[in-house]
Amino acid sequence: MNEPKIACRNLWKLYGADPEGFLRRHGGKPAIEAIRAEGYIPAVRDVSFDVMPGEILVVMGLSGSGKSTLLRCLSRLIEPTAGEVMFEGRNMLAATESELIELRRHKMGMVFQNFALLPHRTVLDNVAFPLQVRGTSRQERESRAREVIELVGLKGREAYYPRELSGGQQQRVGIARSLAVGPELWFLDEPFSALDPLIRKEMQDEFLRLQKVLNKTIVFITHDFDEAIRVADRIAIMRDGAVEQLGTAEELVTRPATPYVAKFTQNIPRDRLLSVRSAMVPAAPRKAAKNAICVDDLLASVARQVVTSESPVDVVDGEGMLVGTLDRAAYIDTLYEQEPTR
Numbered sequence: 452m453n454e455p456k457i458a459c460r461n462l463w464k465l466y467g468a469d470p471e472g473f474l475r476r477h478g479g480k481p482a483i484e485a486i487r488a489e490g491y492i493p494a495v496r497d498v499s500f501d502v503m504p505g506e507i508l509v510v511m512g513l514s515g516s517g518k519s520t521l522l523r524c525l526s527r528l529i530e531p532t533a534g535e536v537m538f539e540g541r542n543m544l545a546a547t548e549s550e551l552i553e554l555r556r557h558k559m560g561m562v563f564q565n566f567a568l569l570p571h572r573t574v575l576d577n578v579a580f581p582l583q584v585r586g587t588s589r590q591e592r593e594s595r596a597r598e599v600i601e602l603v604g605l606k607g608r609e610a611y612y613p614r615e616l617s618g619g620q621q622q623r624v625g626i627a628r629s630l631a632v633g634p635e636l637w638f639l640d641e642p643f644s645a646l647d648p649l650i651r652k653e654m655q656d657e658f659l660r661l662q663k664v665l666n667k668t669i670v671f672i673t674h675d676f677d678e679a680i681r682v683a684d685r686i687a688i689m690r691d692g693a694v695e696q697l698g699t700a701e702e703l704v705t706r707p708a709t710p711y712v713a714k715f716t717q718n719i720p721r722d723r724l725l726s727v728r729s730a731m732v733p734a735a736p737r738k739a740a741k742n743a744i745c746v747d748d749l750l751a752s753v754a755r756q757v758v759t760s761e762s763p764v765d766v767v768d769g770e771g772m773l774v775g776t777l778d779r780a781a782y783i784d785t786l787y788e789q790e791p792t793r
């Protein structure tokens with residue numbers, strides 16, 4: 452089993468007069484009612500998870516639920532009140548300030564929604580800036596900057612200033628800059644939220660293309676469920692600082708752990724998320740029909756075949772073995788969240 456790239460255990464961040472003392476008085480695990488009653492703000496509340504190498508974990512939740520604070524606690528830009536953060540098995544909370552700076556400069560990249568580009572520097576100089584801070588020679592940093600500028604599709608714009616670029620292009624510069632140092636762990640805090648919907652979709656495609664090449668470990672905050680579904684391997688839903696549920700989008704929709712998660716996920720377009728697996732009924736082994744559908748097909752992709760078929764359609768696994776059948780009624784019930792009538 453691989454070691455997680457980053458992990459946290461029982462992580463807390465409370466704002467208020469004496470958060471450490473308050474936690475101690477409550478045995479390290481105060482109830483939300485006690486936190487509120489004593490006037491503390493539960494920004495991060497007893498959060499534990501692992502993010503594996505190459506995984507994209509999306510953090511979602513309403514405004515104020517603690518997403519940004521959690522992200523900043525993971526990189527120790529904010530000091531947690533209690534708990535553990537491990538980066539490649541190393542205890543981040545025991546690291547000295549200079550070790551932290553080294554880690555952030557060499558191993559972690561961060562992209563925020565407001566781009567934060569330097570207005571009086573060209574694209575090339577903006578992208579090369581973190582390498583300059585690191586003390587890399589001009590020749591080396593410019594050659595590396597040109598490489599990542601090409602990677603994000605901005606070749607030819609090296610000499611432009613930020614004001615001469617569109618919002619989407621500026622965000623690409625922000626992404627290129629965070630990639631210049633070759634981070635292994637990438638923190639993205641609503642990186643595309645300032646962009647209009649079409650450009651946003653383009654940037655998501657670009658991001659997924661980059662991730663295929665780079666295979667980074669990523670913690671990605673978004674408000675937008677469509678975005679989460681497109682980019683996430685797993686999604687954590689936060690509420691009042693706590694993670695209510697962490698799982699694949701399909702798990703959150705089909706097996707919500709709490710009524711809150713059910714409500715949060717109720718408007719997701721199910722046909723582009725759920726697979727045939729979620730709707731079929733198991734079948735006894737026999738030879739599958741020629742026109743069988745695959746258990747991992749998305750419901751949207753088999754709509755016509757299932758809905759126009761008078762009889763249940765056979766479902767096979769990756770090896771072509773029959774695993775179940777799917778009929779029109781079950782298909783519709785799954786999409787529209789009806790109790791099965793069968």
Ligand SMILES: Nc1ncnc2c1ncn2[C@@H]1O[C@H](COP(=O)(O)OP(=O)(O)OP(=O)(O)O)[C@@H](O)[C@H]1O
Pocket residue numbers: 466492493494512513514515516517518519520521
């Ligand atoms: N420095 C601070 N002092 C006191 N309270 C804070 C501080 N920073 C954050 N908070 C509170 O902690 C809670 C979590 O804030 P956080 O910014 O992490 O939420 P978020 O989910 O990222 O919100 P958004 O989606 O609006 O960015 C909020 O109630 C916020 O008001």
